[in-house]
Amino acid sequence: MGEENIVYFFTGNKKKYEEVKKIVESGTNGRWKVEQIKYSFLEMQTKSLKDVALKKCFDALLFLKQNDLEGICMVDDSGLFIKALKGFPGVYSSYIMDCIGQEGILKLMENEKNREAYFQCIIAIGNSITDEIKLFEGKCDGKIGHVVTSHSFGFDGIFIPRGYSKTFGEDKEIKDKVSHRRKALNEAIKYLNHLKF
DSSP states (O other): OOSSEEEEEEOSOHHHHHHHHHHHHHHTTTSEEEEEEOOOOOOOOOSOHHHHHHHHHHHHHHHHHHTTOOSEEEEEEEEEEEGGGTTOEETTHHHHHHHTHHHHHHHHTTTOSOOEEEEEEEEEEEETTTOOEEEEEEEEEEEEOSSOOOOSSTTTTTEEETTOSSOTTTOHHHHHHHOHHHHHHHHHHHHHHTOOO
């Protein structure tokens, strides 16, 4: 590969792609460019984000090979885990977001005093040349707010990270700095910066 290498990020979510593109390209000083491949994965029925991310990455590697694309693929699997709801929605976060949204989660939490929650993200990177897959994890502790402050992205409008008073949806700068995805990507970026082809 040349000076500018490509990470094929597999997602149908434009906002997630834009978030990942910004963090990876700035973190690698432009050495890696992120391109979106819109792909609908079949979701596994499992309690583990790692299992889901691993399966997605296998599928992404297969796609690269079938389409004669050589290089690096990246997938993301994230979830919101709420203590009072015994970890729900967890690995089903995307599906639950589509079904009941942020308002539905707040309704489930109506009379709940314990608002503790955390976001978890697993980034999986696959190398189509070596077939190696690496997993990178990030976690952000916080709590569920009482109102929806934003409809910008997923559950960002109801999640307040620990140590802050605003939700991810209200303050993008805070999210860019402390989010679960940022933490996982920071580790992935270290790997990419040392990767040689």
